[in-house]
Amino acid sequence: MTVTKRHSLRIAAVAVIGAVSVALAGTAAMAATPAAAPTTSVAQKAPAVKATISAKPSVSSVKAWQLFRVTGTTTGLKAGAKVTLQQKQGAKWVTLPASAPVARGGSYSLGVKLGIKGKNDLRIVSGSTASPVFNVTVR
Template identity: 45%
Template sequence: MTAVAKTRRFRMAAIGTACAAALLAGGAGATGAAAADQPAAPASHTATPPHKARITVTSNKHSVKAKETVRLTGSATGLKDGEKLTVQHYKNGKWTTLHSSTTVRKHLYSTDVKLNEKGTWKLRVVHGGTHSATTTVKVS
């Protein structure tokens, strides 16, 4: 092998090692600049995630007598018409589903909840893993 061939082979090995080290270090240095000149790779063709559902809630009363009814209304964006919504009550450290439910109509809903027990009721509206913020009603 000639001296020129050995020198060329040595240089190529050194460049290859330097490029590999730069790539492992996050593409910094000369290889990063060279990569910036290259066109970007086409985006992968993965499905876009569905829009996340969002539920709001408003109570028509914040204080009622026992056995009175409260109307909960709100919007349900990201849900289709006819989707079922349920009402939950926070009691004894956990959310309990009540017998009150409704369906979405034009991204809106309305449902009545009869509050029998005295105390402070924390209510929310739920669909699957999505829930509204909490609305509080005092029952005397």
């Protein structure tokens, strides 16, 4: 090979290596740069909605062990969440074996039988959320 041919090949090889190096450096620089954070309101979380439960008995007075219904609506609870009936016995709230799932629209309905005669203070609970107290008298 002549000197000029070798010189031309050397220049071509250096040019190709230089182009590849520049391309790789650009790719590495792009990979090292963090992506810009989204600034839309979609990325921001909405404030949490406080959960609430309402409750209404179907009757105000029943005979002992007579079936009645408690219905109501919820907000801030997911469909399928369990609501449970509690009865005040002395100073404590006692959980009774009456529960129902929350429907897709937030409503629930559960059947109840009470045996303690007199005025019964009741409420519906789900987790740490409780309904206002309501009364049913058992005669």
